[in-house]
Amino acid sequence: MRNSVKVALAVLAFTMGGAVVAQAQATSGSGTLSVSANVLSAITVTGNDLVFGNVAPTQTKTIAAANGGRFDITASPSSQVSVTFDLPADLGDPKVYVDTWTALTNTTNDPVTGASALSTATAAPVSVSATGNAYVWLGGTLHTAGATPGSYSGTVTLNLTYN
C-alpha cells in the first residue's frame, strides 16, 4: 500500500491589539486506495469416452471409474474447481440404461494412487495441481433389458466452476 500525504501550509497573518498572529494550518491531504484482482486461467476440459463395449440384449455390466471414461482438466495452478455432472438416464433407449454412476478424481493422471471418490449427485470439489491439471474418471453400471442389437450412446456433461 502506498500512501503519500502532502501537507500544504496556509499562513494567515493579521494584527490585533499590537499582536501579529500567524496560524499555520494543515489544510489538505491525499492518499490512494489500491484496487486489485487476480484473473484465473480459463478452465478447459476434454473427454475420453466411457466405453461399455459389447453387451447382450439383456445384461448388466459395470465399468469401474478407474477403468472408465476420463475428463482431462486444465485450470489455474493450485486452484479448486467445483464440478457437477449431467448424466443420461439411458443411452438413447430406455432398454439400455445406466443406473449407477461412480467417479474418481486426482491431480495426476492416475486413478489408483492418490485418487479420491467424487460425488456424481451433488457439486463436488476437485483440486487442481500446481501445474494446472486435474483428472476425473467416470464409471457406471449399464443394464440392457431386451434391447435391440445396435450401437447406443449418450452424453455425459461435466460442468466446472472455480470455487
Added chain:
Amino acid sequence: MPGLLLLAAVPGRAVGQASGQLNATAKVLPGIGVSSTPLDFGTVTPSQARTIAPQVGGRVQILLTKQGAVKKGVTVGYTLPATLGPRLALSGWSARRNTVNDPATATAVGLVAPSGSFSALTDTGELYLWIGATLTTTNAAPGSYSGLVTLTVAYN
C-alpha cells in the same frame, strides 16, 4: 502690564524615540491523514463480472483536526481508474461514508467516474469512506492486476 506669551506647540509627528513589542505566534495543526485498505476483487475468471459492494469493499480512513472539520467540513476529491488492465473494465463505482468505523450505518455517496468530489462534516475528527465497484473481465489474460483510486482531502 505684563504680557503673557502663550506658546503652544502641536507636533506634526512624534518626537523622539520609543520602543514597543508585539507578539508573533503560530499554531500548527495536525496534518490530514489518509490511510486505506484495498478494494480486492479476489480471483475472477477471464470473462466474468464481479461486483463488490461498498460495505465490504475498500476502506479509506481520513483523520482530521476536529476544529477544522466541525466548523467547515472537508471536500473529498477522487479519481477512479477505468480499468485494472487490458480487458479488465471497472464500472459502477459506489461509496458510503460515516464519521465512525461502521459501514452498516454509513450514508451513500454518489461517485461519478472518472473523477469528482463531495463535501462532508465530521464531529469525530474522523471520516470513513467505503468504496465498491464492478470489475468486468472479457477474455482477460491470467495474472494479477491492480490500480489506484486517488483521494484528496481539503478543509472547506
